Every structure is written in C-alpha cells, then in structure tokens.
Amino acid sequence: MSKSIDLQQEGIEVKKSCCYFCHQNCGVLAYVKDGKVLAIEGDPSYPTNEGGLCCRGNIALKHLDHPARVNYPLKRVGKRGEGKWEQIPWDQAMDEIAAKLAAIRDEFGAEAVATAGGTSRTDDWARRRFMNMFGSPNCFHNSHLCWIPTFMVETAIYGWCPFDLDLGASRCLVLWGQNPGASSMPEMHHIRELQTKGLKVIVIDPRFTETAAKADLWLPLRPGSDLALALAWVNVIIHEGLYDAEFVTEYCEGFGELADHVEQFTPEWAAPLTWLTPEQIRESAYMYATSKPGNIQWGVAIDQLGKSAGAAMHARALLRALTGNLDCPGSDLLTGPSQDSITDEEMEANDMLPEAQKAKQIGADRFKLITWPGYGRIAELAKKHWGKAPTAEWMCEAHPPSVFNAIITGEPYQIKALLVSATNPVNSYGQSKMTLEALRKVDFMVTCEYWMTPTAALSDYVLPIAGALERPTITNSYGCADFLLCSQRAIQPMYERRNDYNFWRDLGMRMGQEEMWPWETVEDAYHYRIEPLGYGAESYDEFVDLYRFHFPEREYFKYKRIGFGTPSGKVELYSSTLKDLGYPPLPEYAGPVENELDDPELAKEYPLVLTTGNGFMPFHHSEHFQIKELRFLRHEPRVEINPATAAELGIADEDWVWIETRRGRIKQKAALTQGVAPRVIVTERGWWFPERSMAEPELGGCLESNTNVLTSVDDEHCDPFSGTWANRGLLCKVYKVNGADAKEGK
Amino acid sequence: MARYAMVFDIRRCIGCHSCTVACRTKNELPMDMIYNPVTTVGPTGVYPNLSMVHLPLICMHCDNPPCVDACPTGASQRRDDGIVFVEDKKCVGCLACVMACPYGARVKNHESGAVQKCDFCKDRVDEGKLPYCVLTCHQKARVFGDLDDETSEVYKLVNGERTVRLLAELGTEPYAFYIYG
Ligand code: SF4
Ligand code: SF4
Ligand code: SF4
Numbered sequence: 001m002s003k004s005i006d007l008q009q010e011g012i013e014v015k016k017s018c019c020y021f022c023h024q025n026c027g028v029l030a031y032v033k034d035g036k037v038l039a040i041e042g043d044p045s046y047p048t049n050e051g052g053l054c055c056r057g058n059i060a061l062k063h064l065d066h067p068a069r070v071n072y073p074l075k076r077v078g079k080r081g082e083g084k085w086e087q088i089p090w091d092q093a094m095d096e097i098a099a100k101l102a103a104i105r106d107e108f109g110a111e112a113v114a115t116a117g118g119t120s121r122t123d124d125w126a127r128r129r130f131m132n133m134f135g136s137p138n139c140f141h142n143s144h145l146c147w148i149p150t151f152m153v154e155t156a157i158y159g160w161c162p163f164d165l166d167l168g169a170s171r172c173l174v175l176w177g178q179n180p181g182a183s184s185m186p187e188m189h190h191i192r193e194l195q196t197k198g199l200k201v202i203v204i205d206p207r208f209t210e211t212a213a214k215a216d217l218w219l220p221l222r223p224g225s226d227l228a229l230a231l232a233w234v235n236v237i238i239h240e241g242l243y244d245a246e247f248v249t250e251y252c253e254g255f256g257e258l259a260d261h262v263e264q265f266t267p268e269w270a271a272p273l274t275w276l277t278p279e280q281i282r283e284s285a286y287m288y289a290t291s292k293p294g295n296i297q298w299g300v301a302i303d304q305l306g307k308s309a310g311a312a313m314h315a316r317a318l319l320r321a322l323t324g325n326l327d328c329p330g331s332d333l334l335t336g337p338s339q340d341s342i343t344d345e346e347m348e349a350n351d352m353l354p355e356a357q358k359a360k361q362i363g364a365d366r367f368k369l370i371t372w373p374g375y376g377r378i379a380e381l382a383k384k385h386w387g388k389a390p391t392a393e394w395m396c397e398a399h400p401p402s403v404f405n406a407i408i409t410g411e412p413y414q415i416k417a418l419l420v421s422a423t424n425p426v427n428s429y430g431q432s433k434m435t436l437e438a439l440r441k442v443d444f445m446v447t448c449e450y451w452m453t454p455t456a457a458l459s460d461y462v463l464p465i466a467g468a469l470e471r472p473t474i475t476n477s478y479g480c481a482d483f484l485l486c487s488q489r490a491i492q493p494m495y496e497r498r499n500d501y502n503f504w505r506d507l508g509m510r511m512g513q514e515e516m517w518p519w520e521t522v523e524d525a526y527h528y529r530i531e532p533l534g535y536g537a538e539s540y541d542e543f544v545d546l547y548r549f550h551f552p553e554r555e556y557f558k559y560k561r562i563g564f565g566t567p568s569g570k571v572e573l574y575s576s577t578l579k580d581l582g583y584p585p586l587p588e589y590a591g592p593v594e595n596e597l598d599d600p601e602l603a604k605e606y607p608l609v610l611t612t613g614n615g616f617m618p619f620h621h622s623e624h625f626q627i628k629e630l631r632f633l634r635h636e637p638r639v640e641i642n643p644a645t646a647a648e649l650g651i652a653d654e655d656w657v658w659i660e661t662r663r664g665r666i667k668q669k670a671a672l673t674q675g676v677a678p679r680v681i682v683t684e685r686g687w688w689f690p691e692r693s694m695a696e697p698e699l700g701g702c703l704e705s706n707t708n709v710l711t712s713v714d715d716e717h718c719d720p721f722s723g724t725w726a727n728r729g730l731l732c733k734v735y736k737v738n739g740a741d742a743k744e745g746k
Numbered sequence: 747m748a749r750y751a752m753v754f755d756i757r758r759c760i761g762c763h764s765c766t767v768a769c770r771t772k773n774e775l776p777m778d779m780i781y782n783p784v785t786t787v788g789p790t791g792v793y794p795n796l797s798m799v800h801l802p803l804i805c806m807h808c809d810n811p812p813c814v815d816a817c818p819t820g821a822s823q824r825r826d827d828g829i830v831f832v833e834d835k836k837c838v839g840c841l842a843c844v845m846a847c848p849y850g851a852r853v854k855n856h857e858s859g860a861v862q863k864c865d866f867c868k869d870r871v872d873e874g875k876l877p878y879c880v881l882t883c884h885q886k887a888r889v890f891g892d893l894d895d896e897t898s899e900v901y902k903l904v905n906g907e908r909t910v911r912l913l914a915e916l917g918t919e920p921y922a923f924y925i926y927g
Contacts, residue, residue, distance in 0.1 A: 052882055058764060058767045059771060181762075185885065189884050213788075628777060629771060674791060674796055678793070
C-alpha cells in the first residue's frame, strides 16, 4: 500500500540538496513542487554516499515539519525557565537583542559577550566575523572534544593536519577510537570495499563495535590509555628498526632526541597500562609500520582524553612521520587550505579583532594551543608556508568550561551574555551540573535552535533556524581541506525560520557593521567564495546545478618542493612550536585522568573504568530524541556492562542502574554485553527527554541520564595544551536503582 | 520475464537500521509496523574473543508462497516477475496469510484493516528504480536485480558465492539470498 508520490508529475523540480544531520553531508535529491518538498532520496551520483542515507538522513521530511519545531521568534515572558513565551517579529527580536548587547559592551566591555557554537550546522565564519567586529574574543565551541586539538598539535609538528586519506592505494588503516560503522557510514562502505582488495584494518577501541567486528585486528585497550599505546608503538617502530630511515633522515628533525626519549616506553611497560599484552602491541605496531603505505584515521576518542590528550595526539602524529606515511600515495595527505576558493578563515575578518581584545580570551593564559597565543603562532607559520591560515573558528576558542566558570564566579571577569547557536551545552559540555548553573545564571541568553532544548528553555529569546533542505551548504572539512562539495537549498525556510548567517548579519547590521556584510543571502556569500574557482557560474545555485564539486589536482610529495610548514621546514619530531609555547617538545607520559595506579584510594570507592563518549545510531550528539521514527530504535539510554560484572553487582539486563563518579550520578538501563571488558563501563551520551516538561525544574530531565554529569572539566584534568576536558578513562561505580531513589537526578 | 531477487551480503551489513527506517518512512507505515527488521546476533563469545553479525529480514518473495495459497480472497498474489504483493482493496484482514507465512513477514495495518508487507517497492521497480532499502543502504549490503539476467549482480552473487536461503527445507523457494562469507 505504498503511498508513493508520482515524481514524474509536471512542475516537479529536483534540487541537489544534502543531509545535514552529521558532517558527512550526504548528497540528497529533493523533489520540490510549489515550494514544498514532496520526497527525498539519497543522490546516487554523489561521490561519498552514492544514494545511501542512514536512519537520520531518511527522516529529513519528519524533521522539516515536525510539530515540536520552533518556527517563530520567541521572547521569554515570566520567569527564566518558566516556559512562558510570546511570539514576536524577527525585527523586534533583533532590535532588542542588539540593544542589549550594545548596553553590555558599553558597561562591561565587548568580552562580556560570549557565543557557543555547535557542530558545523552553521556558518561559523559568520559568527566569527560578527564577534571579531563586535570586539569579543570569547567564541567557543564543542570543537575541543572533536578533532581541533589534534589539528593544532599536528600542524605544529608537520605544518598541516591530514584529514584526507588516500585510502585507495593504502595497505593498512588504523581506526583509532573511531567507529565509522555507526558514525561515518559512507566511509565504512569504502573501507569494507577496500578490505576485499587487501587493505588491513586495525581498530583501537575498548568497545567491540560494528567496526571492530569487521577488523583484521582489534585492540581492546583500557579506556584513556591511548597515550601509553602510542608511545609503545613509537618505541617498537624506532627500536625494532621499522621506521622509514630515508624519510626520517631527509625530512625530520629531532630523531635522536625522540629515540632516547621513548626508550623507556617498551611494550612491556605499556602492557599493564593498556591492558593489552606486549605481543598485541608489537604485532599491531608491526602491522602498521610494515604494511605500507598506510593511514591512521583521526578518531574523536583521543580528543576526549583530557590531561593526556595533547601528548597522545603528538605521539600518534609521530607514528605517521616515522613511517613516512605523510603526503605520499596511499598515506595521510597534507592538502593544506584551499588555494582556489575563499576559505572560512578569509571570511572571518580576524584582523578586525584588536590585539588588546585577543589578549582577553578566556583560557588563553593556561591553554595556549587553541587560543590566540598558539593559534596566532601556527596561523603565522601556515600563512608563510601555504599562503593561508587554518580557520580561527574552531581552532582559536575561548575555553568553554572556563567561560561557564566565569559566568558563575565573575573570574577572571564577568560574562554577561551568551549567544547559543546549534548546541545544547547542558548535554554536550562537561560537568553538566556546573554548565547548567552557568546557563541559569547568565544575565542574557539567546538561543538559535530547531527545538525547545533544555538550554533554549532557559533563554531570553529562542530564534527559529533553518535546517537541512532549507539552507545551502559547502562541505570542506571546516575549511581545512582543499576540495569543495556544494549543495543548494531545496526550499526557502518554512514558517519564520532563518539561516544562522542571517542572524549574525542582521545583528551586525544593527551594530554598525554594515560595510562588512555585503552579501544579503547565504548564496551571495557562497558565490563570492567560489567565484575564484573560475567556473564562471552566475550564481551559487547555478554552480551547484552545473558542477557541484571542486577537486583540485592532487600533488603528492609536496614537501619535496616546499618543505613542511614548521619553523625548520622539516617534520619536527622534537617540536619547536610546542616548546616555544611552553610545552614539552616530546610527548611525555601521563596516565588517564583517574586511574587505579595514581589514585588507589579513589579506585577503592570507584572501581570501574568509565568511558562516556559513546555516540550511537540513530542519534547524533544530543539530537533527534523527539523523532519517534528514530526513537523506537532506542527508546531509553543504555549503559554497557560485562555480564560478569553485572552478576557481581546483582544487575540484570535492562535494570535501571546508577552510574556514579565523584561529580555525580546518572541512570541508564543496563545492557549486558560481552562487547566490553569486565572492568569497563560504557555510557551513551547526549540523553534528555523532550517528551517531558521543558520548564524548570524538570527541563527535559537534562541531568537524569546525561553522561556529562560524570565527566570532568577540572583544570588539572584538562589537557594542558588545548584545555580539552576528560570524557574517557574516569573511575566510577555502578549500582542498581531501587524504587526509593529512582526519582533523584535533577 | 524478469525474476526479481534480493541478496543480503551479511559480511557488509552493520546493523544500522537505515533500511528499516527508510522503508517505513517511504511507505508511511504506522509506528507498530515494520517490513524489514534487522536483528543483531552478538557479540557472541567471551570478551575479547567475539563475533557479531546482523541479519536483515524482509518478505522472501517465495516462488512457492504459502501466503498466496492460504488467501481466501485473492488479495495475496504473485506477479510473473516473482513479486508477491497484497492488493489491499481485496484484503478482508482475516490473517490466514499471516498464519501461513513461515517468515513472519506479514503484519496487519490496524489503521486500514489490511495485511501489508514488503512488495520489493514494485512501483519503483516498474519505473526502473531500486527498492528504497537497497538505495539507502550505505554499505551496499543489499543487492537487488533480475536473476534471469546473467549480467546482473544478483545473478553473479547467487551463482558465484556461497548463498543460503532461510528455512530452505520448507520448500518455499525464497527469492532472498544470504551471503555469510
Ligand atoms: S551519514 Fe546519515 S546523517 Fe550523516 S549526512 Fe549521511 S545520511 Fe545524513
Ligand atoms: S541499511 Fe544496509 S547495512 Fe544498514 S542495516 Fe540495512 S542492510 Fe544492514
Ligand atoms: S515470506 Fe511469507 S508473505 Fe512473503 S511470500 Fe513468502 S509466504 Fe508469502
């Protein structure tokens, strides 16, 4: 009884749109008539997804016009969080917000206004452009937990960070803390395809994931022990002579120092720290170093280690350099920024932010790598080498937990306003109780959103934002790739939704930035960005219709021509850039933030090892819990526990259990599985319950099952390089929820 | 005449359920109906020696469909190209076919009263398109095509790989084939 719509009927236009529910941005064909999307399909001719769409991609039409969407600008009436709203015109909202921000700037300085960004749903360059001209250095982002520290550490060492894998010619792929089987499905398909042609796949993950199940080698390491493993691999590769001697001699600096430094980090040393055997460590290091060329794919896990994150990224980067797996066919490619189009960074107007304001960026005193001191230095080197800098948005951020802390304590100075766009901080940032306290306390909050999230519910204004199918998109790995994949909007935004670009532009126009916003629409801005490609399209839409993609010709071995983008022009195994910033130039060992060796007392009370970053199909971060066509797949939050552990604790499958760390407790439902080690607990992230009351004090149950209640943002738990906080390798205890305490957890 | 078949490459399936969601969305099925569930078996074994497989299910489009034989009204039919479908106007919801199907492939739609099931997206197939679950599968774990066409991928897989049919011993001759690897 298919209610299939006749897609041959007259007047139907096919728009080359894309999915917007994760960063893959799979190509979508949207069948549009009279400004309405009748149907969507994966675009078979899109190079990554080839017609495929995951669960989320398939519910695009449910998302587009879901009854719970916020469709009109809302202004709070009544108390903060009371859930009483008045619908007002956009112009009124923007006038009032602009007036309020101006008043805050006059009284407290521009830095008293901070913005929180989300996960690339937005034109973040526009936000940065606004903030630079407004004069505040306090943009921040979830990016600390996702790739950005890696990008900056690796750029310090060899002048760019590979995000582009030349998998076709590769013989070995290391998936380090990554599960493309649940998170990047187009990629998973290509990996599987290549495995049939001989590609070896090593999965490093405490969980037996969809991807681990298909790997040639699975290394189930202790959560948070990645640094020990990476150092031991470096040790094996150097001391067993597996490195690429020619590349190292010719193109690297500091090999002698490194070799001496890692002598101590033998597989025997790493075994008890990683819970692997020395043989497993040796065998896997051999597999990577001798199956050449090879790749190490970035995975989010290392970015979420906290204290040991920066050193782990450093050690992992050294593996590529030692094996010569950089910029040669089949290896990790250093593409550099796009030379052919206007990059995100060039759109950001970073020069407009005065030095004195840059100096005020919160967190820049302690975490130098992803703030102006480190970014400024690395951007300068990149400009010298590539002619262009990496994007400042994402790479140069105020330290989020410190901003929340500043709201609460007024230290180092007062933060009065928070503009939130495409994120739900209470569910996505660390130590949720503290984050929530900050959201409750901040004087003025505006949230640009699709839904009434717990964060939106605490705002003064909630503004309706255009989503997938309603906005054009350029996909280019955050401005760090040299290619572009372009998509057009299927329809103009429904109801009174607007692009976030228009939000920042409208605000800018009201604050004396008129000259800086010549592009009335997002398409105008995008057209400006792609014009230098030289295709001669009259408009952005025409470009998408006719060309859609731009893949510049690949040049391998660029370093032979231009060297590496470091002070010495070589790969700096011993990093002068890190050293200049006051960090160890070689990776030094640190244990997981909480562990039984360093804190035996703590381990007595909290004997289990917790990892919290588990994303799961069909959700993405803290999204989509409203959509029943997805929720039926996972109605309630799940925590994975080994059956042996569960038996000891008297826990049965599907029991509600408390998971508790020093910072608090949450409840999820026990999922007994052999897929995790007996001492390991794996929680799902993101959970809240949009079906509950969204007003105070319930706020969608945003603390009840939210794994970020358990994570830590304490300064001593954060990575000293980047400030990334601790989501993995924590200590916890688990016990059954009994009737009496089932309700706690507000 | 074509002879349609679907091959499931279990080595590729990752249990992502996008086929399930896509099918339900495309066919506007109520929340309590699914044409094509995916079951996950595992992880089996004892940590860390484990394995895990995912098994997508659909109507098997049997060559010998007991559901069609059982149907008193002629609502359940089999086309010459092998697609088994229900003509919902003729269906009285007696559930005889539901009892007869050994694969649990049929469900009554409580909104319409008719029994429904996967029909290989026959309207799409008639337009030369792929069934929607096949198009949407990122992993290309589902392959659809004409088994009578020697150049088709299903032909090559069914004749070149070790495939199995579920409950083959019942003699229903399903046109869904599974590659275990
Ligand atoms: S993988 Fe899924 S969510 Fe991501 S872009 Fe593709 S269809 Fe959308
Ligand atoms: S869409 Fe493909 S990979 Fe995903 S569950 Fe279905 S058959 Fe398996
Ligand atoms: S699987 Fe069941 S419903 Fe489908 S054709 Fe066979 S007997 Fe009929």
